[in-house]
Amino acid sequence: MKTDVVVIGGSAAGLAAAITAAEEGVKVALFEKYPYLGGIAKLGMGIAAVESRLQRERAFPFKRDDAFRLIMEHTDWRADARLIRAWVNEMPRTIEWLENLGVEFELLDIYQSPEFIVPTGHLVKRTRRVVMPPDEAKWLGVTGEARIEPDKPSPIEGGRTAVMINIMAERAREKGVEIFTSSPVRKILVENGRVTGVISDVKGERTQVSCKSVVIASGGFCHNKEMLKKYTGFELGTDIHVLHGVELIGDCIQMAWDLGAAKDCMAPAILTEPLLPYEPNLRCAFNQPFNLVVNQDGRRFVNEEKLGANWVHLAYAMVRQRNKCAYVIFDENIRRHMEEYGFEYIYYLFRPIRVKLDGRQFDESIKKALESKHSFLVVANSLEELAHKIGVDPSVLKETIEEYNFFCEKGYDALFNKNPRYLIPIKQPKYYATKYVLFMYTTVGGIKINEKAEVLNTDGKVIPGLYAAGDCAASVFAHDFSLSYMLWGANLSFALNTGRIAGRNAASYVKSIG
Numbered sequence: 001m002k003t004d005v006v007v008i009g010g011s012a013a014g015l016a017a018a019i020t021a022a023e024e025g026v027k028v029a030l031f032e033k034y035p036y037l038g039g040i041a042k043l044g045m046g047i048a049a050v051e052s053r054l055q056r057e058r059a060f061p062f063k064r065d066d067a068f069r070l071i072m073e074h075t076d077w078r079a080d081a082r083l084i085r086a087w088v089n090e091m092p093r094t095i096e097w098l099e100n101l102g103v104e105f106e107l108l109d110i111y112q113s114p115e116f117i118v119p120t121g122h123l124v125k126r127t128r129r130v131v132m133p134p135d136e137a138k139w140l141g142v143t144g145e146a147r148i149e150p151d152k153p154s155p156i157e158g159g160r161t162a163v164m165i166n167i168m169a170e171r172a173r174e175k176g177v178e179i180f181t182s183s184p185v186r187k188i189l190v191e192n193g194r195v196t197g198v199i200s201d202v203k204g205e206r207t208q209v210s211c212k213s214v215v216i217a218s219g220g221f222c223h224n225k226e227m228l229k230k231y232t233g234f235e236l237g238t239d240i241h242v243l244h245g246v247e248l249i250g251d252c253i254q255m256a257w258d259l260g261a262a263k264d265c266m267a268p269a270i271l272t273e274p275l276l277p278y279e280p281n282l283r284c285a286f287n288q289p290f291n292l293v294v295n296q297d298g299r300r301f302v303n304e305e306k307l308g309a310n311w312v313h314l315a316y317a318m319v320r321q322r323n324k325c326a327y328v329i330f331d332e333n334i335r336r337h338m339e340e341y342g343f344e345y346i347y348y349l350f351r352p353i354r355v356k357l358d359g360r361q362f363d364e365s366i367k368k369a370l371e372s373k374h375s376f377l378v379v380a381n382s383l384e385e386l387a388h389k390i391g392v393d394p395s396v397l398k399e400t401i402e403e404y405n406f407f408c409e410k411g412y413d414a415l416f417n418k419n420p421r422y423l424i425p426i427k428q429p430k431y432y433a434t435k436y437v438l439f440m441y442t443t444v445g446g447i448k449i450n451e452k453a454e455v456l457n458t459d460g461k462v463i464p465g466l467y468a469a470g471d472c473a474a475s476v477f478a479h480d481f482s483l484s485y486m487l488w489g490a491n492l493s494f495a496l497n498t499g500r501i502a503g504r505n506a507a508s509y510v511k512s513i514g
Contacts (some may be wrong), residue, residue, distance in 0.1 A: 001029070001202075001207055001208070001210070002209070002210045002211070003028060003029040003178065003209065003210070003211050004026035004027040004028065004211060004212055004213065004507070004510045005018075005021045005026055005027070005028045005029070005211060005212070005213045005214070005215065005503070005506045005507060005510060006029050006030075006031065006185075006197070006198050006209060006211045006213070006214045006215070007021070007028060007029070007030040007031070007214075007215045007217060007503075008031055008185045008198070008214065008215065008216050008217060008218050008252050009030075009031075009033075009039075009216070009217035009218040009219060009252070009470070010030055010031075010032030010037040010038065010039070010169075010179065010181065011037070011038055011039040011040070011041045011165075011217065011219060011495070012038075012041040012161075012165065012470065012492055012496050012499065013217035013469040013470025013471075013495040013496065013498060013499035013502075014030060014032070014215070014217035014218075014469075014470070014499065015030070015037070015165065015168040015169060015172055015499070016094075016168070016469070016495070016496045016497075016499030016503065017215045017217055017467075017469055017499040017500065017502045017503035017506070018030045018172050018177045018179075018215075018503060019101070019168060019171055019172050019175060019177065019503070020499070020500045020503030020504050020507070021215075021503035021504070021506055021507040022172070022175040022176055022177050023175060024503070024504060024507035024508070024511075025507070025511075026506075026507045026510045026511070027176070027178075028176070028177045028178070029177070029178040029179075029180065029209065029211070030172065030178065030179045031180050031183045031184070031198070031200050031202075031209075032179070032180065032181045032182075032183065033182075033183070033184035033185075033218075034181065034182065034246070035135075035136075035181050035182050036136050036181065037165060037169050037179070037181065038162065038165035038166075038169070039219065039246050039248075040219075040244050040246055040441060040442060041161055041165055041492060041495070042130070042132070042159060042161060042162040042165050043159045043161070043162075043244065044124075044159050044160065044161035044489075044492050045108075045121075045123055045124070045159060045160050045161065045489070046105065046108060046121050046122045046123040046124050046160060046161065046488075046489050046492070047094075047095075047121075047122050047124075047161075047489040047493040047496060048091070048120040048121065048122070048487050048488055048489035048490045048492075048493040049091040049092060049094065049095045049120060049122050049489075049493060050062055050063060050064055050066070050067045050088070050091055050092065050120060051064055051091070051092040052091070052092050052095040052096070052105075052122065053092075053095070054095075054105060054106070054107050054122070055107070058107070060119075062119075062120070064089060064091065064092075067088045067091070067118075067120070067487065068084060068085055068088045070118065070486070070487065071084050071088070071476065071483065071487065072084060074479075074480060074482075074483050074486060075476060075479040075480065075483065076479070078265070078479050079475070079476040079479065080450070080451070080475075080476075082450065082451040083449065083450060083451045083476070084476060085451065086451040086452075086501060087493075087494060087497050087498060087501075090497040090500060090501060091493060091497060093500075094493075094496050094497050094500055095122060097500070098168075098496075101167055101168060101171045102167045102171070103163070103167050103168075104124070104125040104127050105122040105123060105124060105125060106122075106123050106125055107119070107121065107122060107123070108121030108122070108123050108488060118486060118487050118488065119488065120487050120488050120489060120490075121488035122489065123160055124160040124161050124163050124164045125160070125163070126160055126163060127163060128163055128166070130162040130163055130166055132162070161492065180200070180202050180203070182203055182204075183200050183201060183202045183203060184200065184201055184251075185198045185199070185200045185218075185252065185255075186198075186199045186200060186201060186206075187199040187255065188214055188255050188256070188259060188466070189208075190259055190463075193463070193464060194464045194465050195211070195212070195213060195214050195463070195464065195465030195466050196210065196211070196212075196465075197209050197210040197211050198211065198214060212509070212510045212513060213465040213466075213467065213506040213507075213509050213510050214465065214466055214467065214506075215453075215467040215469060215499075215502045215503060215506050216252045216253075216255075216447065216455070216466070216467065216468040216469070216472055216473075217468070217469045217472070217495075217499060217502070218248075218251070218252035218253070218470075218472055219246075219248045219442055219470065219471045219472060220248050220250065220253075220269075220442040220443030220444060220446070220471045220472060221248055221249055221250025221253060221443050221446065222236075222242050222248050222268065222269075222440055222441075222442050222443050223236070223242060223246075223247045223248055223249050224248075224249040224250045225237075227249075227250050227253075227254075228240075228268070228443070231263075231266045231446075232266060232267055232268055232443065234268060234438075239319075239324050239438060240268060240270070240324070240437075240438040240439065241437060241438065241439050241440075242440060242441075243273075243439045243440065243441050244441065248442055248443070250443075250446065250472075252472065253446040253447055253472050256446075256447045256455055256466070256468065256472075259457075259463060259466065260458060260463065261448065261455045261456065261457060261458075261463060261466070261468075262447075262448040262456050262457060262458045262460070263446065263448065264445050264446060264447060264448040264449075264473070264475040264478075265445045265475040265478040265479065266444070266445040266446050266475070266478055267443065267445060267477070267478035267479075267481065268440035268442075268443050268444075269440050269441045269442050269443060269444050269471075269477065269481050269484070269491065270312060270315045270319075270438060270439075270481055271311040271312055271315050271438075271439055271440070271441075271481070272311050272314050272315040272318055272326070272436045272437065272438055272439065273311070273436065273437070273439050274286050274287075274328065274376075274434045274435065274436050275374075275375050275376035275377075275434060275435050275436075275437065276369055276375050276376070276377060276434055277365065277368060277369055277372065277375055279361075279365040279368070279369075281357055281361045281362045281365055282362060282365035282366070282369065284308075284343050284345070284346060284357070285330070285335070285338060285343075285357055285362060285432075286307075286328050286432075286434050287307050287308035287345055288307060288308060288330075288334075288338065288343060288344055288345060289304050289305045289307055289308070289309065289344055289345070289418070289419070289422040290304075290330065290337060290338070290344070290422050290424045291304055291307060291328050291329060291330040291334065292304065292328070292329045292330065292400075292401070292404060292426055293307065293314075293326050293327070293329075293436075294326065294327050294329065294392065294397065294400055295318075295321040295322060295325070295326060295327075296321060296322045296325060296327075296391070296392060297321075297322060297392065297393070297396060298387065298392035298393050298396035298397040298399075298400055299396065299400055300400055300404065300415060300416065301320070301321055301326075302314060302318075302326075303413075303416040303417065303418050304416075304418055304422065305418060305419060305422065307328065307345075308344070308345035309345060310482055310485055311485070312480070312481050312482035312484075312485055313482055314326070314436070315438055318436070318438060319438070324437070324438050325435055325436060325437050325438075326435070326436040327390050327392070327433050327434070327436070328433065328434055328436060329386070329431060329433045330426065330431075330432055331426045331427065331428045331429065331430070331431050331432070332428045332429060332430050332431075333424060333425070333426070333427070333428040334426070335357065335359075335362075335432070337424060338356065338357035339356055339357045339358075339359050340356070341356070342355040342356040342357070343355060343356070344422070366379065366432075375434075376434055376435040377432075377433075377434050378431075378432070378433040379430055379431070379432055380429070380430065380431045380433075381429045381430060381431075382429065383397060383398055383401060383431060384398075385431075386433055389433070390433050390435070401426055401427075403415075404425070404426065405425040405426065405427060407423060408423040408424060408425040409425065411423060441491075442471050443471065444471050444474040444475065444477040444478050444481070444491075445471075445472075445473070445474055445477070445478040446472050446473070446475075447468040447472050447473045448473070448475070449467070449468050449469075449473045449498075450462070451501075452467075452501065452505045453467045453468060453469050453473070453498050453501045453502035454466070454467055454505065455467060455468050464509070465509060467505060467506050468498075468502065469495065469498035469502040470494070470495035470498060471491075471495065473498060474491070474494050474495070474498075476494065477490075477491060477494070
């Protein structure tokens, strides 16, 4: 088999690279390890951008220079400034490009907390239904009750970005991209320092593919226990868990390293979630700053304003705790407050939603969660009973709550300076609690690239013909993944934009060598 550009990976970055290279007039073949295209990109909502047509129409004041400055300051200038500038400059062009492919957007106008300080979100419009078959739903790990009933796969509707992925796949085929699913790449071939091809198991048959350039867009290594432990320090399945079933094992990252590629900063795309069903009232109730957060020892360790406001910061605080977990507690008094005055934070995934807690639906959700073997929910009539059920020392929890209630009565949190408006004492049964654990969507970083998405070797030199895009090269998020929250949709934006940059430069390289 012979082509000009091989793209490894059929998710957002890979499809963007393949389409862009094909538009430049070169032959492109895309190889996806799994039977389905899109991967976890199908579970998203939208992407970050600045200076788009929609934003210009609204006279949106946040510009590319502002985005560049925010990213660099947020990473303490540890990110590659030239790469960040290339990403930011590409943002409006990528939105226009996607619109020309047939993707429609609307601006996200509700952000779940004050810490979403930059409204960059471009929601993909649901211009078509994308219903994933049971096998794909199970593969993605969102079966039934979104992981709460993992043994009962059923067809589900994909996220908004599933619409975008399907449109991109259609356009890729229309533009002549050869797409091979269930076809993992096993090796990247190099002669005299230049990329010359790949070896892939195409539908189970070992095949050598000759090419002049390769774009690695294979994602992270969140399911590789050894790599995760070695490069991030986390124990998979103990310290941290994966939110989906796509087995990303970092094999192509290792292939790049084997060719001499430099390693770049790596980390899990970390966040924390409650062990609860995906039910709006229930989840929103626990993600409120009125609640109390304690560790396995029954002590406060974080300002509860991080609940719902910035799950990454809450996750980072949990990393320092024993068992790397947290328990969120509220009482009947706080429940009534949410019913009467409403939620402070509303997760955008649950739009539209009642601003106030629906008591009847909440009770139904409580009953369902208590019956589920896959969730962790406690309802107790006393603090001692609550402590025993969540496994903390009752005397310590009692002391913690007494101190917290004292702060509430004084209107000043002398420990973590929680906003006084959120200080509601916990003393009215029933008491509700759930457990939060660390999760990740993927890992970020691994392969070092420059602003042209060219892969660099350990001497800082370009490996001719080798490019990388998306999570496998997204070290910018490894410094502090909360960047993806501050700049809404940044993770997928990086994938799409570096994919386009890689595809364009890979095609240019092919033309330059004849």
